[in-house]
Amino acid sequence: MTLRDIAIKNLLRRKAKSTFILAGLTIGIATIVAVICFVDSTAHDINTKLEKYGANILIVPRTDSLALSYGGMSLGGVSFDVQPIRQTELAGIRTIKNAANIAAIGPVVLGTVTIGAAAASLAGVDFEAAGILKPWWKIDGESPGPAGVLAGAEAARILNLNVGQQVTIDGQALQVSGILAPTGSQDDHLVFTHLDTAQNLLHKPNQISIVEVAALCHDCPVDDMVAQIAEQLPSAKVMAIQQVVKGRMETLAHFKKFSYALSLVVVAIGGLVVLVTMMGSVRERTSEIGIFRAVGFRRSHVMRIIFMEAGLISALAGIVGYLTGVGGVLLGLKVFGKATAAIHMDPWLAVGALVMAMAVGLLSSAYPAFLAAGMDPNRALKTL
Amino acid sequence: MSFIICDTISKTYGQGDACVKAIDEITFTVRSGEFVAVMGESGSGKSTLLSIMGAMNTPTSGRYLVDDIDVYALDGEKQADFRREYLGFIFQSFHLVPYLSVVENVMLPLTTTGHSRRVKEFMAHEALAWVGMADKAKRLPNQISGGEMERTAIARAIVNNPPVLLADEPTGNLDTRTSKTIMTLLARLNQQGTTIMMVTHSTACAGYAQRVLKVRDGLLIDTPNPAEAAACV
Ligand SMILES: Nc1ncnc2c1ncn2[C@@H]1O[C@H](COP(=O)(O)OP(=O)(O)OP(=O)(O)O)[C@@H](O)[C@H]1O
Ligand SMILES: [Mg+2]
Numbered sequence: 001m002t003l004r005d006i007a008i009k010n011l012l013r014r015k016a017k018s019t020f021i022l023a024g025l026t027i028g029i030a031t032i033v034a035v036i037c038f039v040d041s042t043a044h045d046i047n048t049k050l051e052k053y054g055a056n057i058l059i060v061p062r063t064d065s066l067a068l069s070y071g072g073m074s075l076g077g078v079s080f081d082v083q084p085i086r087q088t089e090l091a092g093i094r095t096i097k098n099a100a101n102i103a104a105i106g107p108v109v110l111g112t113v114t115i116g117a118a119a120a121s122l123a124g125v126d127f128e129a130a131g132i133l134k135p136w137w138k139i140d141g142e143s144p145g146p147a148g149v150l151a152g153a154e155a156a157r158i159l160n161l162n163v164g165q166q167v168t169i170d171g172q173a174l175q176v177s178g179i180l181a182p183t184g185s186q187d188d189h190l191v192f193t194h195l196d197t198a199q200n201l202l203h204k205p206n207q208i209s210i211v212e213v214a215a216l217c218h219d220c221p222v223d224d225m226v227a228q229i230a231e232q233l234p235s236a237k238v239m240a241i242q243q244v245v246k247g248r249m250e251t252l253a254h255f256k257k258f259s260y261a262l263s264l265v266v267v268a269i270g271g272l273v274v275l276v277t278m279m280g281s282v283r284e285r286t287s288e289i290g291i292f293r294a295v296g297f298r299r300s301h302v303m304r305i306i307f308m309e310a311g312l313i314s315a316l317a318g319i320v321g322y323l324t325g326v327g328g329v330l331l332g333l334k335v336f337g338k339a340t341a342a343i344h345m346d347p348w349l350a351v352g353a354l355v356m357a358m359a360v361g362l363l364s365s366a367y368p369a370f371l372a373a374g375m376d377p378n379r380a381l382k383t384l
Numbered sequence: 385m386s387f388i389i390c391d392t393i394s395k396t397y398g399q400g401d402a403c404v405k406a407i408d409e410i411t412f413t414v415r416s417g418e419f420v421a422v423m424g425e426s427g428s429g430k431s432t433l434l435s436i437m438g439a440m441n442t443p444t445s446g447r448y449l450v451d452d453i454d455v456y457a458l459d460g461e462k463q464a465d466f467r468r469e470y471l472g473f474i475f476q477s478f479h480l481v482p483y484l485s486v487v488e489n490v491m492l493p494l495t496t497t498g499h500s501r502r503v504k505e506f507m508a509h510e511a512l513a514w515v516g517m518a519d520k521a522k523r524l525p526n527q528i529s530g531g532e533m534e535r536t537a538i539a540r541a542i543v544n545n546p547p548v549l550l551a552d553e554p555t556g557n558l559d560t561r562t563s564k565t566i567m568t569l570l571a572r573l574n575q576q577g578t579t580i581m582m583v584t585h586s587t588a589c590a591g592y593a594q595r596v597l598k599v600r601d602g603l604l605i606d607t608p609n610p611a612e613a614a615a616c617v
Pocket of ligand 1: 379398405427
C-alpha cells in the first residue's frame with residue numbers, strides 16, 4: 001500500500017467523476033492539438049501550393065530608365081534596349097548553394113515583331129519551364145515546336161489567329177499550334193515562340209530580357225536564394241516576388257492567433273471542470289481524509305494523493321486528447337476532401353499536449369488539494 | 385514516572401454567546417501500561433478529551449505531554465508523525481475507508497512509513513490474525529459485520545505497535561456478546577503493555593479497566609482507585 005495505490009483505487013471507485021474530469025481535460029487538449037495540427041498542416045499545404053504557384057524570383061537587367069510591369073508585378077524597370085542578360089550566364093544559377101531548391105528557370109526574350117501588317121510583342125520562352133512557372137496556362141491546341149507559335153488570347157483575337165493557321169512573322173513562316181485561354185495577365189497580349197526561334201527573329205542571339213525562377217522555399221528563405229543568384233549574375237538585378245506569400249502567411253497568422261486564443265478558452269474551461277469536480281470530490285471525502293490524518297498522514301501526504309489522482313487523469317487526458325485531436329484533423333481533412341494535404345506530425349506536439357494537460361490538471365487541483373490538506377482531522381471525522 | 389500528563393487542559397468551542405466549555409481545567413496522569421476508562425453523561429466532554437489526547441484537537445489552554453513530548457508545541461506535520469508513531473485510534477463508527485479492502489485498511493498507518501510492500505503486508509496480516517480476521521482480509525468493509533469492522537479497526541490501530549491506544553466507545557454499536565470479544569482483545573493488548581484510554585458508557589466495559597475517570601460538564605469529578613473500579617463490574 002502506497003499513496004499511489006490509494007489514489008488509483010479512489011479514481012477507480014469514482015469512475016463517473018474520474019471520467020468527467022478526463023472528458024473535460026481531453027476536450028480542451030484535443031481542441032488545442034487539433035487547431036495546432038490543422039494550422040500546421042494548412043501552412044505546410046500552402047507552402048507546397050506556393051511552390052506550384054509559379055515564379056517567386058525574377059531576374060531582370062539593371063537599368064535606370066523606364067518603369068515597366070510584367071504580369072502585373074513591378075519589375076523595377078525593364079527596357080528592351082538595356083544591357084541584356086547573356087544566356088550563357090544562366091548556367092551559373094544552377095551552381096548556387098541552394099541549387100537543389102530550384103524547381104525551374106524560365107529565360108524569356110522579349111521584343112516587337114510584325115505579324116502580317118500589325119505590330120506585336122513576341123516572347124521567346126522555354127516551354128518546359130513554362131509548364132512549372134505558369135501552371136495556370138490552358139492551351140487550346142498544342143504546345144508549339146521550334147516552328148510553332150502560341151498566341152495569347154487577346155493577341156489571337158486582335159490578330160485574328162486560329163489554331164493550325166500559318167503566320168508570317170518578320171518574313172518568316174510559322175504555324176499557330178495553340179492559343180492560350182485568357183489568363184488576365186500580360187500573357188494575353190503576347191505571342192510566344194521557342195526561345196531560339198524568338199532570338200533569331202528578334203536578332204538577339206544569346207540575349208535574355210528577363211528570367212523567372214521558381215524556388216521551393218519552405219525550408220530556405222527566399223532572400224538567401226536571391227542573394228546567391230545575385231552573386232552569380234552581378235550585372236543583373238535579382239528580386240523576390242513576396243507579396244503573394246506574405247499575404248497568405250499573414251492571413252494564416254491571424255487565423256493562428258484567433259484559434260490559439262479560442263483553444264486556450266476551451267482549455268481554461270477544462271481546467272474549471274477539474275477544479276469544480278475535484279472540490280466536490282474533496283468535500284465528499286472529508287471523513288476519509290480525517291481517517292488518513294488520524295492514522296498519521298501528514299498534510300503533504302494528503303496533498304500528494306490529490307495531486308497523484310489529478311496527475312494520472314491529466315496524463316491520460318493528454319494522451320487521449322492528442323490522439324483525438326490528430327484523429328479529428330485527419331478525419332476533417334478527409335471529409336473536406338483535402339486528403340492530399342499530408343498531416344504534419346510533430347513529436348513535440350505530443351509532448352506539449354502531455355505537459356499542458358498535466359499543467360492544467362495539477363494547477364486546477366492545487367486549491368482542492370490545499371483544502372483537503374487543511375482539513376481539521378477532528379472535525380473531518382465528525383462528519384460521519 | 386507518568387507516561388501521559390494532562391496539565392490543566394481546557395477546551396472551549398465557539399465564541400461569545402455560542403461558546404461551549406467542553407473541557408474545564410482537567411488535570412490527570414496515566415502511567416505506562418495502564419488501562420483507563422473514561423465515563424460520563426452524553427455531552428460531558430469525553431470525546432473532546434480523547435481527541436485532545438489524540439493530537440487532533442488543540443486545547444484552548446493547558447499542556448499535554450506524552451513520553452516527555454509536548455504534543456501541541458509540535459507543528460502540524462510533526463503532530464501527524466506523533467499520531468503515527470505513538471497512537472492507535474478506535475472509533476465508535478469504525479471509520480474504515482470504504483474502497484479499501486480489510487487488509488488495505490489495516491495497512492493505512494504503514495502507508496507513509498519506509499517499510500517495503502512485503503513488510504507492510506506481513507505486519508497487516510499479523511495484526512489481522514491477532515484479532516481473528518485473517519480469513520476476511522480481501523473483503524471490503526461493506527462485506528463484513530459490525531463486530532468484524534471493529535476488529536479490523538483494532539487491527540489497524542495496533543498494526544504499527546503504538547504504545548498508546550485511544551478508543552472512543554469501541555463497543556457502542558455492538559451487541560453484548562461481540563462487545564465481550566472486543567473487550568477481551570483490548571484487555572489482552574493491555575497485558576502486552578499497551579496503554580489504553582477508553583471512553584465508554586458501559587460499566588461492564590469499564591470493568592476491564594484498572595482505573596475510571598468520571599467526567600461531568602467538562603470537569604473531572606473523581607478518580608476512583610482500581611479497587612473501586614473493580615467494584616463497578
Ligand atoms: N466541534 C464542536 N463545536 C462546538 N461544540 C462542540 C464541538 N464538539 C463538541 N462540542 C460540544 O462540546 C460538548 C462536549 O462534547 P463531546 O463530544 O466531547 O461529548 P461526549 O462526552 O463525547 O458525548 P457523547 O457521550 O454523547 O459522545 C458538547 O456540549 C458538545 O455539544
Ligand atoms: Mg463522544
